[in-house]
Amino acid sequence: MSVGEKRNIKIDLLLFDPENPRIPLELQGKNGEDQIIQYMVKFGNVTELMLSIAELGYSDAEPLLVVKSESEKYIVVEGNRRLAALKLLNNPSLTDLRTKTIHDIIHNAAVDIPAEVPCIVYQNREGILDYLGYRHITGVKDWGALEKARYLEQLYNIHIKETDPNSIYQKLAKMIGSRSDYVRKLHMAFMLYELANDEAYYGLEIKEGDINFSWLTTALGYTGILDFIGFADGMICMENLNKDNYKKLFIWLFDPDKSVVEESRQITKLSKVLAVEKATEKLEQGNTLDEALLFTSEPEEMFVNQLKSAKNQLQQAKLAIEQLSDKPEEADHLLEDIDKLCKTILGALRANFDPGEMFLDIPSSFISKEELKKIKMVLGALEKE
Numbered sequence: 001m002s003v004g005e006k007r008n009i010k011i012d013l014l015l016f017d018p019e020n021p022r023i024p025l026e027l028q029g030k031n032g033e034d035q036i037i038q039y040m041v042k043f044g045n046v047t048e049l050m051l052s053i054a055e056l057g058y059s060d061a062e063p064l065l066v067v068k069s070e071s072e073k074y075i076v077v078e079g080n081r082r083l084a085a086l087k088l089l090n091n092p093s094l095t096d097l098r099t100k101t102i103h104d105i106i107h108n109a110a111v112d113i114p115a116e117v118p119c120i121v122y123q124n125r126e127g128i129l130d131y132l133g134y135r136h137i138t139g140v141k142d143w144g145a146l147e148k149a150r151y152l153e154q155l156y157n158i159h160i161k162e163t164d165p166n167s168i169y170q171k172l173a174k175m176i177g178s179r180s181d182y183v184r185k186l187h188m189a190f191m192l193y194e195l196a197n198d199e200a201y202y203g204l205e206i207k208e209g210d211i212n213f214s215w216l217t218t219a220l221g222y223t224g225i226l227d228f229i230g231f232a233d234g235m236i237c238m239e240n241l242n243k244d245n246y247k248k249l250f251i252w253l254f255d256p257d258k259s260v261v262e263e264s265r266q267i268t269k270l271s272k273v274l275a276v277e278k279a280t281e282k283l284e285q286g287n288t289l290d291e292a293l294l295f296t297s298e299p300e301e302m303f304v305n306q307l308k309s310a311k312n313q314l315q316q317a318k319l320a321i322e323q324l325s326d327k328p329e330e331a332d333h334l335l336e337d338i339d340k341l342c343k344t345i346l347g348a349l350r351a352n353f354d355p356g357e358m359f360l361d362i363p364s365s366f367i368s369k370e371e372l373k374k375i376k377m378v379l380g381a382l383e384k385e
Contacts, residue, residue, distance in 0.1 A: 004127075006063060010116045011086050013073045014066065020080050021150035024208045025197065033087070034094065040084040041097045047105065049085040054109035058086070063118040065128045074119065077128045082117075089113045126158050146213035149190035152176075156187055189216040191238055196250050204255050211254050218267050224275030225249065225267075249274075252283070260289040272296050314338075 016036045022044075027035055040046045065078035076083045088094055090113060092102045106113065122128050129151070152172065160168050169187070173180040193216055196202065201211075219225045226232065229249055230242035252260045252270065260283065261270055269289050273279040279295035293302055 005121050007119060007121060008116045009064075009066070009074055009119045009121075011083075011090055011114070014064065014083055014086075014117075014119075015069060015073050015075050016080050016083060017075055017077050019154065021147045021154070022080065026208075036080075037084050037087065037094050038097060040081060041088070041095045044081050044084065046081060046084050046088065047098055047101050049081060050089055050102065050105050053085055053089060054105050054111065054113070057111040058114045058117050060118050063120045065122065066119045067122050067125050067128065074121065075125075076119075077122075077125055086114065086117060090115065129155055129158060144213070145186075145217060146190075146193070146208075146211075149186050149193070149213065149217075152183065152187050153190055185220045186217055188238075189213065189220055192216055192241075192246065195238075195241075195243075195246070199247075201254075202247055202250060204251070206254060206256065210256075212264075215253055215261065215264055215267060218264055219249070219253070219271075222267065222271035224271035224273070228274040228280070248284070260292075269293055 016033050020036075023036060023039060027039060062079070062082070064076050064082065066074040066076050069075050088102055089106060089109075092099065092106060095102070155172055155175070156168065159171060163171055169180040169184040173183045176183070193211070193213060197208075220231075228242070229246045230240045231237070232240075251258050261267060266289060273283055273289065273292045273296060276296045279292045282292040282295050283289070290302070
């Protein structure tokens, strides 16, 4: 049989791909279709695809890409979600989920349910993976970061056998139409993820779906984080990994109880904190990310930004006055607290940085102008010393 031969194949001869990157690790390597179909029904929007096939039929423009198995059947390397839809249309008893919806789709089908579908048969899996590399990792296919990384891992394992390790990422980058630095970072993030998975996520009460894999890839773009986990000077190599620090990083990113990152933009802050030993210690002691950031070189910028944010919020509150129909009960109390805070902050700034300014607001009944003038002269002389 030649590579890329197109032919119709009966659905009962088609098998799910046990290495499908779109299914979680606990299902990979399984040949039984029951669990995979259950997963597809629950998370893969299979019923929507079933409805489309039942209404319009199966398009010849979307053949499944398959390789022959040892059992004289065919493994579907590309098109497993479509295969799940087709199998359920022919046998709805394969799942006990959304049974009413599935039976309604079959009962109201506008066309005959296909018993066979167009497929393109390849001689080996490698040929399909090479063909699909661009579509899945860089192109138009709607895959998540972890799914792309798993696919890239498969390509890597195929081509590293015959490629110089120093040029493997350049080769893969050309195959998928991407940059070698991105390919390398995505693959390294997957290796870090696999390490955490092998460690059962360090005992955290989380599942694969709870992990935002793209955060790992993003984290590898920051020098502070790279240095912290042992990848100094851009030497991203698993042999150099500081496993203890990586465990801390993983917890700070993904632990439901100890995570300090709520969105990807905060990874920038985390990198700044991890670049400073004192700030990192504060994070290890349970301080928040913003609290730890105060022990980096960023506290002045952060302080000013906090004041600007508070000012903007107050300006918005001022504009909203016209929209009020009644005076809020808490308004007076909140504004009094805000006023006290402003005076406290201003007083602290003057005490720390402009001590002479502390006496500007003292009433004349407490101290005369001449005495105040002498105090300021003394303070000015002390500052010069």
